[in-house]
Amino acid sequence: MNKVTKVVIAGGGTAGWMAAAALTKLISNLEVTLIESEEIGTVGVGEATIPTLVFYHRLLKINEAEFMKAVNATFKLGISFENWRDVNEDYIHAFGVTGRDCWAAGFQHFWKKGREKGFASDFGDYCIEQVAAKRNRFAQLPKNGINYAYHMDASLYAKFLRGIAEQHGIKRIEGKIGKVNVCSENGFIQSLEMENGQVIEGDLFLDCTGQRGLLIEQTLHAGFEDWSHWLPCDSAIAIQTTAVEKPRAYTRSIAHPFGWQWRIPLQNRVGNGIVYSSKYVSDEEAKQTLLNNIEGEALTEPRVIKFRTGTRRKHWHKNCVAVGLSSGFLEPLESTSIHLIQQAIVRLLRIFPYDGVKQCDIDEFNQQTKVDVEAIRDFIIMHYKVTNRDDADFWHYCRNMQVPETLAHRLELFEQTGKVFRKNNELFDDSWQQVMIGQGLIPQHYHPIVDNMPDEELKRFLKSIKDGIDNTVNQLPEHWQFIQQFCPSP
Numbered sequence: 001m002n003k004v005t006k007v008v009i010a011g012g013g014t015a016g017w018m019a020a021a022a023l024t025k026l027i028s029n030l031e032v033t034l035i036e037s038e039e040i041g042t043v044g045v046g047e048a049t050i051p052t053l054v055f056y057h058r059l060l061k062i063n064e065a066e067f068m069k070a071v072n073a074t075f076k077l078g079i080s081f082e083n084w085r086d087v088n089e090d091y092i093h094a095f096g097v098t099g100r101d102c103w104a105a106g107f108q109h110f111w112k113k114g115r116e117k118g119f120a121s122d123f124g125d126y127c128i129e130q131v132a133a134k135r136n137r138f139a140q141l142p143k144n145g146i147n148y149a150y151h152m153d154a155s156l157y158a159k160f161l162r163g164i165a166e167q168h169g170i171k172r173i174e175g176k177i178g179k180v181n182v183c184s185e186n187g188f189i190q191s192l193e194m195e196n197g198q199v200i201e202g203d204l205f206l207d208c209t210g211q212r213g214l215l216i217e218q219t220l221h222a223g224f225e226d227w228s229h230w231l232p233c234d235s236a237i238a239i240q241t242t243a244v245e246k247p248r249a250y251t252r253s254i255a256h257p258f259g260w261q262w263r264i265p266l267q268n269r270v271g272n273g274i275v276y277s278s279k280y281v282s283d284e285e286a287k288q289t290l291l292n293n294i295e296g297e298a299l300t301e302p303r304v305i306k307f308r309t310g311t312r313r314k315h316w317h318k319n320c321v322a323v324g325l326s327s328g329f330l331e332p333l334e335s336t337s338i339h340l341i342q343q344a345i346v347r348l349l350r351i352f353p354y355d356g357v358k359q360c361d362i363d364e365f366n367q368q369t370k371v372d373v374e375a376i377r378d379f380i381i382m383h384y385k386v387t388n389r390d391d392a393d394f395w396h397y398c399r400n401m402q403v404p405e406t407l408a409h410r411l412e413l414f415e416q417t418g419k420v421f422r423k424n425n426e427l428f429d430d431s432w433q434q435v436m437i438g439q440g441l442i443p444q445h446y447h448p449i450v451d452n453m454p455d456e457e458l459k460r461f462l463k464s465i466k467d468g469i470d471n472t473v474n475q476l477p478e479h480w481q482f483i484q485q486f487c488p489s490p
């Protein structure tokens with residue numbers, strides 16, 4: 001087994017440069033080469049993130065204000081789901097915890113009883129991130145008192161990370177990979193051959209070539225598990241516009257009869273797009289719907305992106321690890337793709353095969369990835385399945401479709417008992433309650449242990465949480481004002 005001293009990253013989108021920055025900065029004695037093609041370009045979307053990115057940046061010792069300035073970032077406290085539960089109804093899925101941790105039963109049980117008694121307000125009123133998002137206020141509070149992520153410009157982010165990787169010795173090659181050379185004995189990738197004939201050899205290859213999956217699929221045929229029967233959207237159209245208001249501290253996800261639309265506010269513009277199922281609407285009609293629902297002047301031409309929802313059967317195969325879109329795709333409803341890139345990189349750092357590629361490392365990597373991705377898949381499917389919408393064929397299909405057994409069980413458990421359990425250290429925790437309730441699934445019962453608390457005490461308990469949040473949020477600055485102080489424009 002060859003020691004791994006040379007890593008080759010094929011592709012320079014968000015995935016390629018996130019991997020390059022981490023590997024060059026965090027592993028010493030490694031020769032890292034990245035190949036990218038300006039002519040092919042990147043997917044050019046992927047501008048909303050989740051709080052795990054904050055921790056990734058801390059790992060890389062990235063200065064937050066410098067990062068925000070470089071990528072025109074705003075803060076994000078959650079996602080506003082509009083028209084999802086039903087037409088003209090909305091809720092916010094925020095990043096924080098709702099209520100207070102109660103050892104015996106989750107907060108939702110106390111809220112449920114309070115609601116029955118008529119003294120609980122909306123579930124979201126007990127979550128500081130949600131209240132701050134609604135009032136468009138923001139500040140960083142001590143001890144991660146407010147969980148947040150960012151909205152950012154994807155192409156500027158790749159440039160920013162490239163700067164870090166270059167400071168740490170990355171070798172960058174511009175041009176198209178024409179051929180992937182594989183060892184006839186063990187099936188490992190030996191080298192990548194550029195169209196100009198240059199050959200780049202390596203011990204470990206990261207496939208960051210986007211949806212093409214040039215190494216992992218076109219060469220190594222790792223296989224693809226299709227999930228489009230659960231997530232029928234297969235197309236998107238993206239367009240950038242000028243801003244007509246100060247940036248909100250949340251992403252907007254607005255449902256339509258055949259999919260949904262995003263609005264991502266940056267410091268200097270707004271990213272917009274529509275995600276839809278081509279089975280239920282034409283590209284042209286989807287484009288018109290998007291254009292009818294944007295605010296501000298268009299800065300770019302509308303661009304159609306086709307995708308297939310699902311996952312690679314093996315994310316690491318032979319000496320090739322798929323990172324980013326080459327590893328599969330879950331639609332951007334909960335902004336989880338960049339998180340999955342970061343997870344793959346951190347997992348690779350932990351399992352890094354210094355002494356040579358071993359099958360046990362590969363199996364561990366693939367098993368952990370499968371657990372992570374399937375939990376996120378279930379969470380995203382839930383938004384479509386749990387809805388009162390039945391006003392269009394698309395929604396009729398979604399609300400009546402069979403869902404994975406893991407999700408069916410979760411929904412049944414919550415509906416009948418109000419119980420929710422986090423499994424296998426999965427990404428989403430409190431979010432399950434927030435979105436199930438937000439989508440209109442209210443449990444039939446609460447945990448009987450709540451009855452140990454007299455009604456007056458329950459009333460005081462709920463009120464103290466809500467009042468505490470209100471007081472804190474009232475003291476926070478306005479989101480835009482905070483950004484201008486935190487990372488002032490020159």
Ligand code: FAD
Nearest residue numbers: 011012013014015042043046048177210324325332337338
């Ligand atoms: P790409 O950006 O496609 O990069 C591929 C790279 O490979 C490019 O540099 C290209 O030049 C190079 N390449 C390919 N073939 C060759 C070759 N033969 N030779 C040389 N170089 C080659 N994620 C989020 O987290 N949040 C979001 O809000 C979000 N929104 C999205 C919206 C849509 C509509 C879509 C489709 C995706 C969204 N994503 C989002 C996902 C996110 O965009 C991607 O995860 C992220 O951009 C990473 O892409 P990538 O680097 O894997 O691929």
